[in-house]
Amino acid sequence: MSAEGGAAVRERPAHIRLRHVTKRFGETLAVDDVSLDVAEGSFTTLLGPSGCGKTTTLRMVAGFHRPDAGDIFLRDVRVTDIPPHRRNTAMVFQEYALFPHMSVAENVGYGLRMRRVPDREARRRVAQVLELVGLSGQEQKFPHQLSGGQQQRVALARALIVEPEVLLLDEPLSNLDAKLRVRVRTEIRQLQQRLGKTTLYVTHDQEEALAISDQIAVMHNGRILQVGSPAEIYFHPANRFVADFVGLANFIEGEVVDAHHVHVNGLVVTVARPITREGRVTLVVRPEMVRLLPAGAAGQPALRGRIAATAFLGSLTRYWVTTDGSEWVVDVPAPGHETLHGEVALLLPSERIHVLTE
């Protein structure tokens, strides 16, 4: 859903710029020399495990933390020293932070009240934005009378109504159940594209990040490890951590033969992108890239393996295959009733194999 047009969006001028931003909490280095450009109108996701510094980075953009070093710019304005209530960086909080003592209308209208918008206009805009998020008619309810999904929309409406310069979202879906999460993330993405709002989004869910983003920055231990489109992150991870964190991966050790060939377990594998390194390298092969055939049916050079375990997962069947010297996870999509047993051959399509450069 996001790959098309993503490249164009990412080439627009930067709207949020972080330059060598560092933040410590006592002894812990929460964010370590982070630089990032978020293009005008793009949807950029900070992705990483808990404690990686993604939320702290987001909060520095909102102004809740002041960086210990480095600077943050919105367009060309340096905002590092501007207090949060003077930045127009509306945020959707993970636990929504809806004001429990205010109705839906009062919650949504709060930002307008703080901006001294006249009552009549405020009422009109509240009605407008509630319609936008599909909550018309719920104005007088209180947060505790709403479902989790509705609360989430109120939080979103409350952020959107102030027409923020950039929209910040801190794991906004983590309190929803799995089905709703998928639906709401689609809605958020559609809304963001319709409004063309520059958005910075934080999540630890790699699937969510891949589905929703124009650009992903993978973070670990306070650092950004890789910035790229979802496809780049998935197919060409910069290092082992990124490859492992985003999706499932087989890490296969091999010996470089030349720029396009690697020696793996007695088989020479062809690689599409030229290899710039020599000696031992690690190949990343996603489980769904491998083709699995009954032994002897390959008709071309293939790795020989033996199926150790099988799991039927509905839309695919997952096999754990032991080859000479390594363990593989292989996903075979849309399986029929037959499953493979015993000796098998593994085919590795050259255009999909990625060689780690670190």
Next chain:
Amino acid sequence: MSPLAVLRWGEVRRQAADPGLALTFLGAAGVLVLFVLYPAFRVLLYPSLHDYLAIPQSLRWMQAAHNSLVMMVISTLSATFVGLLFAFATTRPDIPGRRFFRNIAMLPLFAPPFMVAFAYILMFGRLGLITHTLLGMTANIFGWHGLWMVQTVAFFPLAMLIITGVLEAANPSLEHAARNLGADEWSVLRTITLALARPGIAGAMLVVAISVLADFGNAVVIAGGFPLLATEAWFRMEGMGDLKGAALVVAMLLVPTVALFLLERYWVSRRAYTTITGRGSRIERPPTPPLLKGLVVALCALVSVLILLVYFGVVAGAFTAVWGRDWSLTLSHWRLAQDRIWTLWTSVKIGAIAGVMTGVVGVVVAFLTSRSLPLRNFLDFLAVLPGALPGVFVGVGFVLAFNATPLGGTLWILATALAFWHLPMGYQAAAARLKQIERSIEEAAVNLGASGLRVLWDVYVPLLFRALVEAFAVSFIRAVTNVSIVIFLISPGQVVATFVILNMIQNNIWGAAGALTTMLLLLTFASIGLTWLLVGRVVRTTAVAG
């Protein structure tokens, strides 16, 4: 028969198969009816309907009722305001001296109920250290204005504890969300922080209002000729032997206290905004606006001085030759106090008996109401009801109910009255602790063959040890410092220290009164220290903000 009724009946039969538990239940219910409900009904039924209908004709009673309500309103407002101020100061990390303010504010909670008034006579009275000696004024502190100041200082800590609890429970993300939407610090304070604390402030006002209405100790010392319901009951009985009048007055007092109590328990306490403590507490809060900060610190410092003066005055009084005239140091008051030290021993005996009773009854009743027994809500109601009863009401109730029985004139009538008046504290502490204990621990014991009572003894008593010790300590401390109940139940052979002190204050024997009060304070703080050693935390002598 409805399925529900069948279910209930089945439950009764199931429980009846455990005769020990059933007997305990009946015993506990009987004891509560006898010592909580029965004295209350004795009071309410003692005057005839005709007597009740004649109340509006009695100018003095209407005056007392009016005064009590006025004091309730003004003292509640001022105490809640000061409480809010302290709660705000102690929950802001950037207020200088916030820990100091918090500790100081706890001091009035440990003072005997007449002590603030006594100290302010020493400080601001006709011969007051500040008014007379330092400022050379002729001041009259007796009356409504003196009582107002005293009740504000005495009861604001209750408000502080409740409001602090609410402010601390507020999710910090809400404030951050407000800032994120453009609110400056004053707006955050007005629209979020204080708005969220509204139910807590309302709850604090109700609790303070009950305390003000029922305040006997301070009123009897400092109200002078200003008639109030709480003191009127005692004047009726002591001066005129008018039991019926006393019963009528405390019955009048009961109406507003019970109403406030029910309002607090069944309305305000349920309206608290449940806030989920989420992550995000790591976000540093922006500094408090300097103007607000200065104002809060200045006012808190002023009140802190007023509190320190309470303790300073009483202790200094015990070592001063003639207060207001001869400021030389002396130990002579301690010799007079020593003559009366046996009354302190009586107080300790009564306090110990009351403490054991409160602890045991509290734990047993809490255990019973945690079972799915029929009538458990009734039992729960009886165990918290004393919290709504003014001390003078309980005092008159026990006089009417038990003075003519063998209990009358013994230590036991005093200890029993105090024990059951303090029951809500012991009961609620134990009930709260029980809720934290996993039901599966008990199920494991039952699964291995333990009976209902065996479960209480083997599983809960060891786990409830802390609640038991705390219930004992709270009941003990409040018993040895009580005046509102003991004043009605005292007999010549069983004089307690507080009664003697009160008499000394009223007869201007301030030095010895200061010495005995100092000893009472030492006893109180020793008990708090001992409890702290046993259970590892400072026990609270109030039922609020558990």
